Amino acid sequence: MTSRLLGVSSFLVLFLLTVLDLTQAFAPLHIPSTTPRERVFSSQALWSTLSPTAPTSSTSDNDDDDEDKKKKDKTLPRRVKVVTSTSPKSSTLAPNTTLSYGPISMSVDELAAHLGGRGRARLAWDCYAIGVDPANYFNRVIRLGMDVYETIYDQLPSSRRTQRLGMPTLDALSKLYQQTCSMDNTTVTQLEGGVARLSHVSTSRDSTTKLLLQLADGLQVETVIIPWNGVRSTLCISSQVGCRQACRFCATGKMGLVRSLTSDEILAQMFWARKLCRIQDLPPVTNIVFMGMGEPADNAAAVSKAAQILTTRSLFQLAATKVTISTVAPTPQAFGQFAQAPAVLAWSVHAARDGLRRELVPTTKYSMAELSDGLIQALKERPMNFRTTMLEVVLIRDVNDDMDTDGAALVELSRKIVDAVPGCKLVVNLIPFNEIDTAVQDLGKPKLRPYKTPLAGTVRAFQKYLWNNGVYAHIRQTRGDDESAACGQLATAKQKQRESEA
Numbered sequence: 320m321t322s323r324l325l326g327v328s329s330f331l332v333l334f335l336l337t338v339l340d341l342t343q344a345f346a347p348l349h350i351p352s353t354t355p356r357e358r359v360f361s362s363q364a365l366w367s368t369l370s371p372t373a374p375t376s377s378t379s380d381n382d383d384d385d386e387d388k389k390k391k392d393k394t395l396p397r398r399v400k401v402v403t404s405t406s407p408k409s410s411t412l413a414p415n416t417t418l419s420y421g422p423i424s425m426s427v428d429e430l431a432a433h434l435g436g437r438g439r440a441r442l443a444w445d446c447y448a449i450g451v452d453p454a455n456y457f458n459r460v461i462r463l464g465m466d467v468y469e470t471i472y473d474q475l476p477s478s479r480r481t482q483r484l485g486m487p488t489l490d491a492l493s494k495l496y497q498q499t500c501s502m503d504n505t506t507v508t509q510l511e512g513g514v515a516r517l518s519h520v521s522t523s524r525d526s527t528t529k530l531l532l533q534l535a536d537g538l539q540v541e542t543v544i545i546p547w548n549g550v551r552s553t554l555c556i557s558s559q560v561g562c563r564q565a566c567r568f569c570a571t572g573k574m575g576l577v578r579s580l581t582s583d584e585i586l587a588q589m590f591w592a593r594k595l596c597r598i599q600d601l602p603p604v605t606n607i608v609f610m611g612m613g614e615p616a617d618n619a620a621a622v623s624k625a626a627q628i629l630t631t632r633s634l635f636q637l638a639a640t641k642v643t644i645s646t647v648a649p650t651p652q653a654f655g656q657f658a659q660a661p662a663v664l665a666w667s668v669h670a671a672r673d674g675l676r677r678e679l680v681p682t683t684k685y686s687m688a689e690l691s692d693g694l695i696q697a698l699k700e701r702p703m704n705f706r707t708t709m710l711e712v713v714l715i716r717d718v719n720d721d722m723d724t725d726g727a728a729l730v731e732l733s734r735k736i737v738d739a740v741p742g743c744k745l746v747v748n749l750i751p752f753n754e755i756d757t758a759v760q761d762l763g764k765p766k767l768r769p770y771k772t773p774l775a776g777t778v779r780a781f782q783k784y785l786w787n788n789g790v791y792a793h794i795r796q797t798r799g800d801d802e803s804a805a806c807g808q809l810a811t812a813k814q815k816q817r818e819s820e821a
């Protein structure tokens with residue numbers, strides 16, 4: 320009898336130990352009841368979301384998923400995992416360490432080196448890819464503005480929905496942003512509300528949505544979401560605040576160059592676009608065009624880095640053929656800077672005749688022959704199946720819309736490129752001029768002639784002329800002009816408003 324009682328007692332002890340062990344093993348998958356968590360929803364617009372205040376007390380990082388370092392105990396059930404409490408490596412980074420770009424510009428492997436594992440890095444990127452800042456979603460106090468916790472949860476990969484980023488990992492992300500994105504008198508600790516804050520949103524009748532983002536130093540930059548047939552959206556991204564090329568027909572050119580954007584600030588535009596498309600039920604962004612504010616060739620390193628992140632499968636997951644980098648080509652070498660970039664090359668030609676092009680793009684220093692040779696060389700350096708290029712022309716009434724002169728010169732230029740580059744596919748993108756709200760000027764000098772929107776019949780005739788001469792041409796539909804949502808208009812309008820109120 321005694322031995323039987325001892326056997327039963329031993330069984331009960333082992334059973335209790337097993338239950339306790341399982342409870343501890345599964346604990347990281349749930350929010351502890353003793354941890355104060357509240358969902359804070361703002362009744363204001365999205366751009367009122369502020370960075371959450373970092374908690375004064377730190378917690379262990381046991382609920383981080385570290386796929387590279389976790390060790391599975393074969394004696395435990397397959398669903399049970401052993402989670403270490405090692406803090407991320409980045410928590411020990413020297414305070415004076417200088418990095419060239421922040422977390423949203425890092426690959427999974429790069430971010431994993433700072434966070435202490437690929438699992439943490441992948442979960443952070445799962446959030447960035449759908450327009451969610453991990454600092455707001457995983458913090459002890461959740462601040463999501465108009466976003467919904469359950470909606471975010473449903474859009475995360477099912478294999479990582481129950482995983483969490485603990486406070487040491489969030490602190491590591493915060494330190495990375497401090498080291499890479501902070502500016503004079505401004506400390507940046509996260510992406511949303513730090514690197515870029517949503518300052519203004521305007522939506523036109525055709526659902527084109529303009530976002531005005533305020534950067535850490537107070538400057539503002541535009542990005543435009545252009546929905547197409549309710550199926551997909553194109554995002555027009557800016558690469559600089561202002562532009563030094565001073566194209567006479569461009570509102571951004573009137574600003575002059577203020578500064579170039581970092582790759583983090585460029586990618587923040589995609590982050591905010593993904594967020595708004597999800598919340599406002601807009602079609603998802605499937606195409607990117609670097610045709611917003613600024614000249615990409617004057618900020619080639621950051622633009623190329625952003626294009627790489629946008630087209631990486633584990634990050635923003637866009638196809639390289641769906642990303643277009645457009646340059647006015649300040650020099651023939653400008654094209655070569657993007658020869659290896661994962662994007663389609665486009666050239667903002669505007670006029671194929673040298674004299675007229677210098678009028679429209681007054682900073683032009685090279686002939687069209689020299690610039691076209693630069694494009695040809697860059698295309699030859701690309702793979703045979705990646706030699707598609709686009710020539711962009713802003714058509715202005717009675718300026719560059721004459722078929723016998725402007726059309727003929729454009730046909731000659733197109734044939735030269737196609738004949739010189741094996742496998743080249745070329746398309747001309749005709750863009751009807753969108754009249755800006757003030758007289759066109761050149762860096763404060765009086766205008767040379769008024770610029771007007773071309774007649775619709777003239778644009779179609781110009782397109783037909785190109786077709787008849789073997790050049791494929793597409794007419795870009797003007798979008799968002801009723802809400803100053805065409806490129807360059809909203810920022811200059813807001814700038815004038817601030818100046819008048821000062």
